[in-house]
Amino acid sequence: MESFITNEIFSDFLQCRYKAYLRLSGRTGRALETHNLRGQLLQDYCTRARVHLLRAYRDREICPPGSSLSSVLGMRYDLALDVIATHDDIVVHFDALMAGPKVASTSQPAYIPVTFVYEDKIRKAHRLLLALCASVLARQQANGLPSGRIVYGTHFTSTKVQLVKLLVEGEKALQEIRLLKQTSEPPPLHMEACCSTCEFRQICRATAIEKDDLSLLGGIKAKEVRKLKSRGIFTVTQLSYTFRPRKKSRRSNPRRATYYHSLKALAVREKRIYVAGTPELGMTGTPVYLDVEGIPDRGFYYLIGLRIPGAATSVQQSFWADDSAGEETIWREFLQVVAAIEHPQLFYYGSYETTFLRRMVRRYGGKTQDDVSVDSLIKGARNIVSVIYGHIYFPTYSNGLKDIAAFLGYRWSTEEPSGQRSLLLRHRWEIEGSTTVKQELIAYNSDDCGALELLVKTIQQLIPVDTALLHPDVVLVDSLKPELPYRLGPVDFVLPELDYINKCAYWDYQRDRIYVRSNPRVRRAARRKQRGNRHSLRVNKTLKPSRPWKCPKCDSRKIAKVGRHSKLLYDLRFSAGGVRRWITKYVIDHYKCGSCSLSFPSDEYEWTRHRYGLQMLAYVIHSIIEVHIPQLKVSQNVNTLFGYRLGQPSINGLKHRATELYREAYDDIKNRLLNGKLIHADETHLSTRHGAGYVWVFTSMEEVIYLWSTTREGDVAKDFLGGFDGVLVSDFYSAYDSITCAQQRCLIHLIRDLNGEVLKEPFNGEMKELVHEFAALLRPIIETIDRFGLKNHFLQKHKRSVTCFYKRLLAREYVTEAGRKARERFRKNRERLFTFLDHDGVPWNNNNAEHAIRAFSGLRDVIQGFSNERGIRDYLMLLSICQTCVYRGLDFLGFLRSGEKRLDEYTRKRTV
Numbered sequence: 012m013e014s015f016i017t018n019e020i021f022s023d024f025l026q027c028r029y030k031a032y033l034r035l036s037g038r039t040g041r042a043l044e045t046h047n048l049r050g051q052l053l054q055d056y057c058t059r060a061r062v063h064l065l066r067a068y069r070d071r072e073i074c075p076p077g078s079s080l081s082s083v084l085g086m087r088y089d090l091a092l093d094v095i096a097t098h099d100d101i102v103v104h105f106d107a108l109m110a111g112p113k114v115a116s117t118s119q120p121a122y123i124p125v126t127f128v129y130e131d132k133i134r135k136a137h138r139l140l141l142a143l144c145a146s147v148l149a150r151q152q153a154n155g156l157p158s159g160r161i162v163y164g165t166h167f168t169s170t171k172v173q174l175v176k177l178l179v180e181g182e183k184a185l186q187e188i189r190l191l192k193q194t195s196e197p198p199p200l201h202m203e204a205c206c207s208t209c210e211f212r213q214i215c216r217a218t219a220i221e222k223d224d225l226s227l228l229g230g231i232k233a234k235e236v237r238k239l240k241s242r243g244i245f246t247v248t249q250l251s252y253t254f255r256p257r258k259k260s261r262r263s264n265p266r267r268a269t270y271y272h273s274l275k276a277l278a279v280r281e282k283r284i285y286v287a288g289t290p291e292l293g294m295t296g297t298p299v300y301l302d303v304e305g306i307p308d309r310g311f312y313y314l315i316g317l318r319i320p321g322a323a324t325s326v327q328q329s330f331w332a333d334d335s336a337g338e339e340t341i342w343r344e345f346l347q348v349v350a351a352i353e354h355p356q357l358f359y360y361g362s363y364e365t366t367f368l369r370r371m372v373r374r375y376g377g378k379t380q381d382d383v384s385v386d387s388l389i390k391g392a393r394n395i396v397s398v399i400y401g402h403i404y405f406p407t408y409s410n411g412l413k414d415i416a417a418f419l420g421y422r423w424s425t426e427e428p429s430g431q432r433s434l435l436l437r438h439r440w441e442i443e444g445s446t447t448v449k450q451e452l453i454a455y456n457s458d459d460c461g462a463l464e465l466l467v468k469t470i471q472q473l474i475p476v477d478t479a480l481l482h483p484d485v486v487l488v489d490s491l492k493p494e495l496p497y498r499l500g501p502v503d504f505v506l507p508e509l510d511y512i513n514k515c516a517y518w519d520y521q522r523d524r525i526y527v528r529s530n531p532r533v534r535r536a537a538r539r540k541q542r543g544n545r546h547s548l549r550v551n552k553t554l555k556p557s558r559p560w561k562c563p564k565c566d567s568r569k570i571a572k573v574g575r576h577s578k579l580l581y582d583l584r585f586s587a588g589g590v591r592r593w594i595t596k597y598v599i600d601h602y603k604c605g606s607c608s609l610s611f612p613s614d615e616y617e618w619t620r621h622r623y624g625l626q627m628l629a630y631v632i633h634s635i636i637e638v639h640i641p642q643l644k645v646s647q648n649v650n651t652l653f654g655y656r657l658g659q660p661s662i663n664g665l666k667h668r669a670t671e672l673y674r675e676a677y678d679d680i681k682n683r684l685l686n687g688k689l690i691h692a693d694e695t696h697l698s699t700r701h702g703a704g705y706v707w708v709f710t711s712m713e714e715v716i717y718l719w720s721t722t723r724e725g726d727v728a729k730d731f732l733g734g735f736d737g738v739l740v741s742d743f744y745s746a747y748d749s750i751t752c753a754q755q756r757c758l759i760h761l762i763r764d765l766n767g768e769v770l771k772e773p774f775n776g777e778m779k780e781l782v783h784e785f786a787a788l789l790r791p792i793i794e795t796i797d798r799f800g801l802k803n804h805f806l807q808k809h810k811r812s813v814t815c816f817y818k819r820l821l822a823r824e825y826v827t828e829a830g831r832k833a834r835e836r837f838r839k840n841r842e843r844l845f846t847f848l849d850h851d852g853v854p855w856n857n858n859n860a861e862h863a864i865r866a867f868s869g870l871r872d873v874i875q876g877f878s879n880e881r882g883i884r885d886y887l888m889l890l891s892i893c894q895t896c897v898y899r900g901l902d903f904l905g906f907l908r909s910g911e912k913r914l915d916e917y918t919r920k921r922t923v
Contacts, residue, residue, distance in 0.1 A: 015102040016188055021143050024188050025136045028198040033211050035192055048435040055442060056129035057106060061092050063167045064107060064125075074108075083108060084152055087120055098147045100189070105144055109160065124148055128163035129438070131308035137161060138172055142181035145174050165441075201226040201233050221798075223247050228279075229409025231272050251276035256491045268401025274488065278404040284473070287488040290402040292470055293393055296354035300467070301392075302459040303359075303367045304433055304452065311335050312367055313437065314452060315345045318460035319352065325464060329453045342371050349388065357392035360412045360463050365394060395466060403473065416462035419469055423458045425451070548654055550579070553596040556613040562604035569605035576601070581655055582624025585908065590630065592653040621668060623661075629907035631662055632669050636889045637903050639869045663882065670885045675912050677716075677888050680895050684714040688737035689853060691860035692728060692747065697871055697883070704880070706887065707731075708863045715863050715894035717887035719880065725749055738846060738853045740860070743836075755846040757857035758789065761836075768829050777830035781820070788816045792848075796855070806848045813845050866894050 024031035065073065071089035074082075080096035087110075094105040107125035124144040128137050141159045162169050191198065200219055209215070219227050223246035225236045244250050254273035268288065278285045299319055305312035315330040328348060330341035349355045359365075368389050376385075399410060407414040413428060425432075433455050440448040473485060556575070561568050577598045584593040600613040634640045634648070642662045649657045670677075684690060694707045707718040707727050720727040725746025732739065732750050740755045741747045747754065765782045772778060792809045799805040821838065825831045837844070847853040870890055878886065895914060896903040901921075911917040 015097075015100055016185065017102050018104050018140060018143070020188065021184070022136065022140055024184060024191075025139055027209070028187075028191065029200050029215060030209060030211055031188065032191055032197045033214065035188075038211070038214065048432070048439060052129050052435060052438050052442075053127075057127050060106070060127045060162050060167055064090060064092070064162075080105070080148070080151060083122070089120075091122070096144075096147050096151070098150055101143075101147055101185070103144050103147050105148075106162075108148075122148060122152065124159045126159070126161050128161055131164045131306065133161055133163055133170065133172075137163075138177055139181050139184065141172055142174055142177035143185070146178055146181055146185075149178075199233075200224060201236065225250060227408045228272055228275055229411065229414075230270075235272070247276045248280055251280040256488055270401045271404075275404050278406045279408060281486075282406045282484075284406065284485045285404040285488055286473055286485060287402050287404070290398050290470065290474055292398055292467070292474055294356065294467075294471070295391065296356035297352050298464075298467065299349060299352060299355045299357050300460045300463045301357050301359040301364055302456055302463065303364050304437070304456055305363075305367070306434065306437060309335075310370070312338055312341075312371075314456050315341050316453075316456035316460045317345070317348060318457070318464055320464070325461075327457050327460060329456060331449065331453065339375050342375050346385070355388065357388060358395060358463065358467055359392065360395045360459075360466070362394065362396070365389075365392075368392070395463065395470070398470060403470065412459065412462055412466065416466055419465055421458075421462045421465050423462075424454050425458075428455055428458065548592070548594055550594045550596045552593075554598065554614075556598050556600040559602060559611075559613055562607060562609055563611055564609045565604065565607045567604055567606035570602045571605060572600055573603045573610070574601040575599065579622070580624050581622055581627060583626040583630055583653065585626060590652075592655070593624075593626075595624075621664075623655075623657075623665065625910060626908055627655075628665050628669060628672075629904060631657075631665050632889060632907055633904040635662070635666065635873065636870065636886070636893045639873050641873050666882070666885050666889070669907075670888050673889070673892055673912060676892050676914050679913055679915060680714045680891060681716055684709060684711055684716055685732075685735050687711050687714070690732065690735060690737060690739050691857055691863075692732075692739060692741040693857060693860035693864050694723065694744070695864050695867065697874070704883070706867060706883075708860055708867065710860055710863045710894075710898075712859070713895065713898050715866075715891055715898060717863075717867060717891050719883050719887055721880075738850055740854060740857050742857055743840070753846055753850075754843045755853055755855065756840050756843045757855075758844065759856040759858070761844070762789075765833065768833065772827070772829055775827055775829055777825050777827050778833065781830065781833055784816060784819070788812055792855075801847065801852050801854060803849060803851050810845070810848055813848070817841060863894055866890070866897075 020031055020034050023034050061076075068090040072087065074086065074088040074091035074094070076093035078091060078094055080094055083091045083094055088108075089110045091108040092106070094108055096103050096105065105124055106127040108122040109125055110120035111123050124141060126137065126141045126144065138161070141161060145159050157174065159172050159174055160169055161172055200215060200222075218224075225231060225239060225245070225247060226233075227247055228250075239245075239250065244253065250273050254271060254277050271287075274285055274287065297319075299317060302316045303312055304314035304316075313332045317328045317330075319326045319328070330344050332338050332341045349357075357364075357368075368385070372385050372389070396410070399405075399415075405415050405418055407418050413423070433452055436448050436452055436455075439445070440452070559570065562570055575598065577596055580595045580597065582593050582595065584591050597614075597616060599616075601610060602613065603610050631645055631649070634645045635642060640648070642659050645662060646657050646659055649655045689711050691710045692708070694705050697704050697706050705720045705723045707720060709716045709718070709728075709731060716731075718727055718731060723746070725744075728746060729749055732752065735752050738753045738755055739747065739750060740757065742757050742760045765778070765785065769775070769778050769782055791812070792806065795805055795809065817837070820834055823834075825834055847855045867887075867890060870886060874883070874886060892906075892914070893903045896906055899914070899918070901914070901918065906914065906917050909917055909920075911920070
């Protein structure tokens with residue numbers, strides 16, 4: 012810890028306690044451009060302020076700069092500049108000391124502290140810093156200090172500050188700083204708006220992200236954070252699980268939006284956009300994107316940026332004012348440009364532009380020379396913050412324009428854009444008049460307009476609701492179902508008589524067996540259901556035959572028409588609004604050559620022997636494989652929605668047709684998997700029409716393969732992994748022992764088994780001790796992985812701990828059977844438990860394969876044991892392609908509809 016409290020540490024403490032702690036600890040942050048700009052401006056202002064004071068005191072006694080306070084107090088100076096004072100653990104710097112009025116001729120003068128502030132507005136932090144200097148001065152001079160002075164602003168305005176109450180607050184702050192020096196525990200970290208310009212920003216943000224701190228959420232107050240922590244909610248992830256969809260009360264104001272930090276946390280966790288309610292953008296005219304730069308302390312606006320969408324590209328216009336006299340000029344120029352636009356409607360982000368418009372109307376009037384009413388322009392303007400707030404939750408920690416636009420892919424021309432930086436650049440331009448600084452400010456303003464345009468266009472895609480439903484990264488909050496305390500499923504009755512009575516109460520049973528006998532209406536409904544609908548389907552498009560003029564073989568014109576046939580292709584047509592039936596009729600004439608007797612058709616098509624098109628095939632396969640709809644339900648849906656009599660045999664035919672069509676994609680996945688460096692393996696049970704079987708899954712981070720086997724023997728895994736030379740991650744099934752490649756056993760399985768043994772024998776001290784030692788060994792390894800990832804460079808240090816663990820384990824004699832079995836299990840799998848310590852990117856668990864097994868379990872419920880071995884293989888092949896799409900972040904339905912037969916080719920065309 013630093014031993015002295017300085018002006019800088021005191022200022023840091025007033026701004027952020029955590030920043031002061033880092034400063035006291037001797038930490039140094041990354042010097043941001045904003046921080047350097049602020050330092051240069053303050054240094055330049057202090058130089059000019061000293062010149063200003065020297066001009067006012069040119070005929071008086073002046074102390075040379077850099078003197079100590081003790082040397083100043085012993086002399087009779089009228090003005091002392093740049094004075095340094097030390098008292099106990101405080102070292103302060105006085106910008107200036109002025110001799111007080113009415114000084115007796117025989118006594119030493121009572122000096123008054125003076126502080127320089129380059130800003131145009133005095134804040135409480137400036138007054139407290141003056142109080143710190145005054146408290147040090149009061150301890151070393153006898154006379155009291157009722158007041159001090161602050162010189163601030165462009166015109167070096169001097170104002171008197173009363174110090175009586177401020178001295179008490181300053182002393183309290185000093186005591187807190189001393190306590191901060193003595194403790195080793197840092198104060199609570201809370202991310203604030205000022206963090207964007209702090210030199211410790213990267214350190215604090217890395218700490219906050221590592222802890223998943225609640226203060227990462229913009230707009231959440233420290234009081235709310237304390238309240239959440241009192242409820243046991245300490246992280247953003249924990250907060251995300253507390254969101255529950257709520258129904259609005261009829262008495263609630265529909266215009267008032269409620270903002271939920273828990274929903275914001277959910278959006279960050281899921282990395283998806285959540286839309287609550289129905290946001291209203293209210294675009295009624297030509298959009299004009301507005302962004303204004305000014306100096307808030309002066310109420311002066313120096314730059315107006317407009318972005319007007321054009322036919323090809325948007326047009327950016329900027330209006331610059333050198334000083335306050337040019338403010339009216341740029342306002343008039345702004346109105347002239349807006350007046351030339353047909354039905355202009357302003358869009359801006361934040362209330363700063365709202366204040367700007369109202370002030371300009373008060374200062375310079377509300378009409379242009381073309382009689383355009385600014386009042387109506389303001390009335391129709393839209394603040395995008397009001398559209399987003401409480402309605403659209405982007406997966407960003409804050410609702411700042413820069414965070415949201417960066418998420419949407421917008422990039423600024425400057426590395427660290429911020430409003431504070433632009434304000435400092437403006438101060439710098441006023442001093443230097445640099446053209447480069449001016450152009451940088453204009454570019455920053457133009458970037459804000461461009462980011463706003465991108466955001467508005469994105470919101471248009473989220474509204475109306477129908478468009479949002481089709482967006483893969485958008486979730487409608489109204490579509491989320493609240494958790495209710497009900498349970499569905501069969502009831503286990505204790506007596507078979509009760510089970511029989513319950514079955515006789517089923518709706519289908521009573522309607523088909525009971526009501527149909529006594530109710531004539533039910534009887535007629537049953538007859539209509541049996542007859543079904545017998546109407547013909549309208550053809551959407553007919554392709555008529557062409558007229559050939561010569562024989563394609565001998566070029567003879569002696570050709571004659573000998574017949575005609577037609578074919579109907581039943582398909583679907585996808586659009587942004589849904590799916591519709593589409594039937595195409597192909598008409599083909601047949602001709603015969605009189606010279607060479609060649610028979611040929613009028614048109615050549617890529618015929619298939621199937622009556623259903625590719626889009627229909629994609630819809631059916633997507634419904635079965637990805638959505639997990641049973642074939643019977645798919646048949647009913649197709650019949651109800653599109654009028655196609657697609658029976659279950661036809662669906663089976665489509666499924667088998669898809670396996671033949673995408674076999675190349677399946678083979679590519681298999682080859683990529685075997686040529687990789689990591690494979691997860693697992694297996695699960697499946698019942699078929701002819702008996703039981705097993706499904707094996709082999710997966711990497713991007714590929715998934717499912718294989719069918721009638722037994723659980725390891726021949727399938729051994730044959731599949733015959734040429735694999737990477738690392739195999741699996742459970743403790745002995746079938747994997749015969750595979751010669753490097754292996755990593757799933758430690759989660761081991762932990763669960765050990766935990767089960769301890770629960771089974773709660774008084775077995777040997778097992779408890781063994782489990783405790785293994786947990787103590789594994790936890791530091793997991794912490795290293797959480798911090799640095801699966802990197803061999805950071806994991807090798809734990810190999811010594813593993814060796815020590817095995818030495819203790821093998822040297823100890825176990826009396827209980829559970830202890831002996833556990834030790835033998837550790838000994839047998841010694842070379843396979845910690846393989847991940849020697850490799851990069853090898854996980855210590857088999858969760859990747861278990862996730863693929865869960866994907867298959869949903870399809871297993873669809874199969875329900877009615878499929879044969881051929882059908883199972885078809886299912887598994889299509890599921891392999893589907894899950895590979897999921898792992899690669901691709902749309903399975905989009906791939907099926909694209910007509911491509913290889914995933915790599917589909918991915919390449921999507922990225923072009």
